[in-house]
Amino acid sequence: MQEFLAQKLPKEMSEAIRVGRELGKEGHEKWHGILNDQGWLAPNWPEEFGGCEWNAVQRHIFEEECCRAHAPRIIPFGLSMLAPVLQKFGSKEQQDHYLPRILSGEDWWCQGYSEPGAGSDLASLKTRAVREGDHYVVNGQKTWTTLGQYANWIFCLVRTDPDAKQQSGISFLLIDMDTPGIEVRPIILLDGTHEVNEVWFTDVKVPVENLVGEENMGWTYAKYLLTHERTNIAGVGFSRAGLDAVKHMARSQMHRGKPLTENPHFAARVARAEIDLMAMSTTNLRIISQAAAGQAPGVESSMLKVKGTEIRQEINDLARRAAGAYAMPFVSEALEGGNEPEVGPEGSAAVAPEYFNNRKLSIFGGSNEIQKNIIAKVKLGGGA
Amino acid sequence: MNFDLTDERQMLQDSLRRFLRDNQDKLRASTRLGTSDNELGFDAAIWGKLAELGVIGALFSEEDGGFAGAGFDLTTVFEELGRVGAVEPLLDTAILGGGLIAALGTEAQKELVEQVIAGDLHLALAHGEPNSRYDLAQVQTTAKTDGDGIVLNGRKAVVINAEAADYLLVSARETGDVGDEAGISLFLVPRDTAGLSLRGYALLAGGRAAEVDLENLRLSASARLGEAGGAYAALKRATVRAEVALAAETLGAMEAATELTREYLLTRQQFGRPIASFQALQHRMATLLIELEQARSAVINAAGHLDTSPNEQALQIAAARNLIGRAGRLVAEECVQLHGGIAMTEEYALAHIAKRIVMADHRFGDTDTQLERFIDHSAA
Numbered sequence: 001m002q003e004f005l006a007q008k009l010p011k012e013m014s015e016a017i018r019v020g021r022e023l024g025k026e027g028h029e030k031w032h033g034i035l036n037d038q039g040w041l042a043p044n045w046p047e048e049f050g051g052c053e054w055n056a057v058q059r060h061i062f063e064e065e066c067c068r069a070h071a072p073r074i075i076p077f078g079l080s081m082l083a084p085v086l087q088k089f090g091s092k093e094q095q096d097h098y099l100p101r102i103l104s105g106e107d108w109w110c111q112g113y114s115e116p117g118a119g120s121d122l123a124s125l126k127t128r129a130v131r132e133g134d135h136y137v138v139n140g141q142k143t144w145t146t147l148g149q150y151a152n153w154i155f156c157l158v159r160t161d162p163d164a165k166q167q168s169g170i171s172f173l174l175i176d177m178d179t180p181g182i183e184v185r186p187i188i189l190l191d192g193t194h195e196v197n198e199v200w201f202t203d204v205k206v207p208v209e210n211l212v213g214e215e216n217m218g219w220t221y222a223k224y225l226l227t228h229e230r231t232n233i234a235g236v237g238f239s240r241a242g243l244d245a246v247k248h249m250a251r252s253q254m255h256r257g258k259p260l261t262e263n264p265h266f267a268a269r270v271a272r273a274e275i276d277l278m279a280m281s282t283t284n285l286r287i288i289s290q291a292a293a294g295q296a297p298g299v300e301s302s303m304l305k306v307k308g309t310e311i312r313q314e315i316n317d318l319a320r321r322a323a324g325a326y327a328m329p330f331v332s333e334a335l336e337g338g339n340e341p342e343v344g345p346e347g348s349a350a351v352a353p354e355y356f357n358n359r360k361l362s363i364f365g366g367s368n369e370i371q372k373n374i375i376a377k378v379k380l381g382g383g384a
Numbered sequence: 385m386n387f388d389l390t391d392e393r394q395m396l397q398d399s400l401r402r403f404l405r406d407n408q409d410k411l412r413a414s415t416r417l418g419t420s421d422n423e424l425g426f427d428a429a430i431w432g433k434l435a436e437l438g439v440i441g442a443l444f445s446e447e448d449g450g451f452a453g454a455g456f457d458l459t460t461v462f463e464e465l466g467r468v469g470a471v472e473p474l475l476d477t478a479i480l481g482g483g484l485i486a487a488l489g490t491e492a493q494k495e496l497v498e499q500v501i502a503g504d505l506h507l508a509l510a511h512g513e514p515n516s517r518y519d520l521a522q523v524q525t526t527a528k529t530d531g532d533g534i535v536l537n538g539r540k541a542v543v544i545n546a547e548a549a550d551y552l553l554v555s556a557r558e559t560g561d562v563g564d565e566a567g568i569s570l571f572l573v574p575r576d577t578a579g580l581s582l583r584g585y586a587l588l589a590g591g592r593a594a595e596v597d598l599e600n601l602r603l604s605a606s607a608r609l610g611e612a613g614g615a616y617a618a619l620k621r622a623t624v625r626a627e628v629a630l631a632a633e634t635l636g637a638m639e640a641a642t643e644l645t646r647e648y649l650l651t652r653q654q655f656g657r658p659i660a661s662f663q664a665l666q667h668r669m670a671t672l673l674i675e676l677e678q679a680r681s682a683v684i685n686a687a688g689h690l691d692t693s694p695n696e697q698a699l700q701i702a703a704a705r706n707l708i709g710r711a712g713r714l715v716a717e718e719c720v721q722l723h724g725g726i727a728m729t730e731e732y733a734l735a736h737i738a739k740r741i742v743m744a745d746h747r748f749g750d751t752d753t754q755l756e757r758f759i760d761h762s763a764a
Contacts, residue, residue: 114725117653119654119724119725120654120655120724121654121655124654124655124656143725144725187729187731188417188729188730188731189728189729189730189735190727190728190729190730190735190736190738190739191417191588192417192730196725253517254515254517255517255518255519255753256517256519256563257522257563260517263752265752265755265756266752269752313717317713320742320746321745321750321752323746324517324518324746324750325512325517325518325541325542325746325747326514326541326542327588327743327746328542328587328588328589328593328743328746328747329542329585329586329587329588329593330417330585330586330587330588331585331586332417332586343542343583343585343595344514344541344542352588352742352743353588355742356588356738356739356742357728359717359720359721359728360725360728362721363720363721363724363725363728364725367721367724368721369664369665372664
């Protein structure tokens with residue numbers, strides 16, 4: 001793996017990731033292509049669908065090595081969110097059609113789950129799909145659709161039975177983003193990035209063959225998908241790379257005539273984060289080993305999500321502290337890979353935007369409050 | 385004890401709060417990321433109105449041509465500015481720039497303070513350097529006497545309001561070593577002086593700043609503010625006043641953040657009820673409100689000690705800024721978290737407010753630096 005990454009990961013790409021620059025659609029597609037040529041784009045897929053069929057430990061090693069080498073992240077929506085659902089619940093036709101297109105990069109998928117009124121309470125979603133002959137007619141609005149501006153397909157949770165109990169009336173639909181009646185509106189985040197979108201549906205006609213599995217069973221599939229979203233949920237590799245970057249910057253920053261790394265207050269903060277990360281790394285491995293042995297993860301994945309994101313956010317906080325006054329400038333061109341150089345030390349342009357952007361880590365994918373509810377419910381029962 | 389504002393300060397607070405509320409759309413417009421490119425970084429019309437309202441004059445003593453200028457006048461003004469996340473450079477033009485000219489300037493130089501109070505002049509303090517971090521005495525920029533003039537060379541980092549400033553107050557070392565307090569002078573430099581070049585950029589939390597390069601910049605000796613090599617005490621004093629103001633601004637932003645969050649918890653429905661009804665969230669909100677009152681007291685402590693000994697001042701301001709650094713981060717992060725995704729959007733008011741709170745920790749010394757200063761001054 002190290003050899004592959006050393007040879008095939010383009011230098012300009014790892015440099016961009018190292019200092020926190022955006023890659024853009026082409027960059028991500030290029031990296032997916034390189035991995036696909038190697039046969040490593042889908043570590044989690046069964047071999048029959050063209051994947052590596054690696055177990056949890058093997059996948060973990062791969063993810064760690066990729067992080068260490070500053071490889072771009074694999075965009076998960078098609079590869080690790082939709083694909084497992086299609087492989088388990090999709091028809092043969094759906095599998096044959098969509099899975100190869102995910103590997104080849106022909107399709108870029110996005111996720112249509114959250115709605116303005118359905119965040120933590122996802123099952124209260126209102127986007128409506130009404131069966132009319134051989135089509136569903138979809139009306140409603142999705143939000144927080146990550147990289148929806150690049151996507152040509154969206155997998156959606158829609159309400160097909162408004163009279164059933166909340167979770168029971170939901171279906172899982174695949175929708176072509178080019179269908180008339182779909183509008184993607186950008187949401188600009190607090191760090192100036194365009195990463196998420198609103199997706200509006202007005203009388204959008206979706207062929208019934210785009211239904212995955214059975215009607216009104218979408219919640220079951222979504223829950224299955226959520227367990228797959230939980231792989232690499234602790235983000236240990238990101239944290240380790242982040243901590244290295246903090247130390248690197250702190251060595252070059254002078255505080256009272258000495259490198260910041262020698263300042264006891266700053267060093268103590270870094271040490272605490274590192275101590276937490278060392279334990280997290282082992283917690284992560286323990287849970288991964290159980291998963292590799294075939295045990296389904298329970299509350300443990302919620303624990304990984306909570307603690308893993310807290311550690312990542314703490315490291316983002318350290319990074320902005322390390323940069324001092326040079327955390328303040330906002331040079332969007334430097335972040336987007338334009339010609340404008342950074343103002344402060346290498347990597348400083350991204351530290352504050354990333355600190356703010358990564359507040360999302362404890363909000364998305366089931367907020368940390370929801371994760372704690374899950375842990376409490378399992379451990380304390382109905383009383384929670 | 386009576387902690388109420390005096391009648392004058394109450395009137396100042398009321399009129400400023402009303403003005404800021406009535407102009408919130410304009411104020412918001414200049415906080416948007418990207419919109420501050422190729423502009424001043426703030427709204428010039430708002431600036432003029434602030435001067436008219438007497439807000440700038442309230443930051444200066446009568447002796448200096450203003451009408452107030454005490455610690456609690458500063459905190460009254462800046463708390464209000466913080467509540468709306470205003471990016472107008474009152475700290476830079478008035479407290480730092482105007483304050484230093486008032487402290488060090490000749491009668492002729494002090495005429496600039498009148499123009500500042502009238503809203504007709506902008507200033508920027510060009511003091512920090514790429515390697516100085518938060519240490520006031522770390523000055524590498526040099527000032528060398530050359531015939532009857534002075535020649536400056538060096539680089540100044542993250543000079544806020546530099547592009548809008550008519551004059552930059554540039555610090556430079558005339559004698560001594562890089563970390564010495566003695567030997568630092570301040571010079572009044574018109575922005576268009578040959579040898580001075582700016583690389584301007586927007587700031588993540590609003591407003592603009594610049595890297596300032598000084599290359600054989602030639603001045604007459606009359607550009608010096610105060611005694612040769614003797615600017616450190618005044619710099620320290622102006623910075624302490626700026627830190628009191630910044631602490632109050634952050635307090636105001638923390639108030640706004642918690643108010644927005646309280647309203648949101650009461651309005652947002654999930655699982656069929658307002659999320660304010662969940663005890664896990666109630667307790668977190670309660671913690672924020674406790675920390676907010678602690679922050680308010682810390683600001684009062686700092687403002688009330690602005691006229692005490694330098695050591696006592698320094699101790700109190702370090703305490704206030706350390707506490708606000710900790711409480712501010714908690715409030716900013718928790719308010720975003722309690723909202724969820726909506727607070728991550730630039731459009732939602734909390735996003736900008738949260739950035740103001742957190743990024744304030746990057747001026748004049750962060751939470752850890754304040755802790756070090758507190759320990760130093762406690763031992764003194």
